Amino acid sequence: MLGKVKQVGEALKAQKKLNDLKKKLETVTVDVEEGNVKLKLKGSIAMYEVASIEVNGEEVKMFSKALKKANKQMMKEIQKKAKTGELGDMGGMM
Structure with a gap:
């Protein structure tokens, strides 16, 4: 019985960590402009949206270029914040 209570406690701690990470990731944004294409990415638990x-x-070709550029910038921002501890203790998630 005590083992199950401990498991529930650990699950609740993990859920809180995940919620904290989600809130911190949502503060990360990247704006990219490529030609007439403008993209804004916002961090999320799935890395970004x-x-x-x-x-x-007719700048549709620029869209692909802008998306790749924004993706790179977002990954760099998230990695930088993870390394500096701004995203909190991620427990090996990255």
Whole structure:
């Protein structure tokens, strides 16, 4: 019985850690402009989500380039914050 109580306690601690990480990741944003394409990425528990996309004219080719550039920048930001401890104790998640 005590073992199950301990497991539940550990699960609750892990859930709290995950929620804290989620909140901290949501503060990470990256804005990228490539030609007439503007992208804004916002950090999330799945690393990031596309917050907004603007494509003017026939600049669709630039979209792919901008997305790759934004992806690189987002990964660098998250890695930097993880290394400096700004995302808290991630317990080997990265």
